[in-house]
Amino acid sequence: MSGESKTARRTAGRPRKLSTAILETDRNHHLTGPFEPQTPLGPLTPDRPNPPPFPTKQAPVHGLLAWAIKPSSALKVLCIPIVLFYNWELVARYVSTPIPNPFGHFFLISGYVQNSKPDDPRYSKSWWDLAFLAYYIVFFSFLRQSIAVKLAHPVARYFGLRKEAKIDRFGEQAYALVYFAIAGAWGYRVMSQLPTFWYKTEHFWLDYPQWAITPELKCYYLMQWAYWWQQFLVLVLGLEKPRKDYWELVAHHFVTIWLIFWGYVFNMTWLGMAVYMSMDIPDAFLALSKLLNYIQYTRAKVVAFVVFMGVWTYFRHYINLRIIWSVVFEPALAPKSARRLAISEGLFLPQYLELAIAASLSLLQILNVFWYYLMWKILIKAVFTREVDDDRSDDEGDDEEPLKKE
Secondary structure: OOHHHHHHHHHHOOOOOOOHHHHHOOOOOOOOHHHOOOOOOHHHOOOOOOOOOOOOOOOOOOHHHHHHOOHHHHHHHHHHHHHHHHHHHHHHOOOOOOOOOOHHHHOOOOOEOOOOEOOEOOEOOOOOHHHHHHHHHHHHHHHHHHHHHHHHHHHHHHOOOOOHHHHHHHHHHHHHHHHHHHHHHHHHHHHHOOOOOOOOOOHHHHOOOOOOEOHHHHHHHHHHHHHHHHHHHHHHOOOOOOOOOHHHHHHHHHHHHHHHHHHHHOOOHHHHHHHHHHHHHHHHHHHHHHHHHHOOOHHHHHHHHHHHHHHHHHHHHHHHHHHHHHHHHOHHHOOHHHOOEEHHHOEEOOHHHHHHHHHHHHHHHHHHHHHHHHHHHHHHHHHHOOEEOOOOOOOOOOOOOOEEOO
């Protein structure tokens, strides 16, 4: 038996070691991969006559989940409560004793506080919030597929992208840019109406509990929750090609959903929306940087990435650490009568829950620090190297040689 065969047999059963050096150049990593240099456009692009037609593969899903990948199916599901709502309204006018319309709860917020002022309406939690969440999970599936596939794919081809994997990734980032830009701007507007603006963390506790909230804050909070549930379903159902940092993303989405749940159910919505803001704004800049890299706007992508690094540093580290510090040290500012567990009174602030929230936020921060380290590697590489390597995904193997900038 040859020495090479013996070596292969000895190493066949060993688990492959994963190092940050591998992740830094891993083209399937959700963060670092898109910043690996792409195939140059224009005269430097290798000729490929008669490119093959684009395949139209979709992840196999059960028929009941067709709405998750087909915009037309999602639109049908979204129309059902609306049609039933207006049918009910038409029929109800002929009934002597009007019965409240149940179908509006699917797409309109519920839980109006009856004794709130007409000029300052307030809303509390309601079991109908679950119907609202379900409806907008379908809505975000419709929006994601419509933007990523119907709008972004033609744009990607216009800019010269030819490989299906890159076109799909371009579509995902286009949707992310649209969503996070709108969510970040909306979050800024909502926070500007609260005492917590700009991250005055003491008001998380001075005004606890926040069980009766403004309608806009409730709508914003629940729609964000629906978005993250939809993103989580995309991962666990395999609706897009898995990345090599799949479990990192699953952990991130799970902890995010868990924190959203705690913030809403335990009447800490001001704290929850502050965390939303710290995530959405930098993610919009991240998506923009990725898009510019995919279409090889070299100078623009470097500038966008440098700006993104500054925004990420401020929100994902400085602001997040301020929030964690507040959760650990500032709950003492809450009224003494509120620092206990009394479900009937809407109080969920015993010390062990404070520590659990701090632990969950710290887990998110650990992921942020890990990604931050990788991003600095990318930035240093972008600033100090001039080599442009042909990008490869696992399913995009060619034999093109690395190219140099002229």
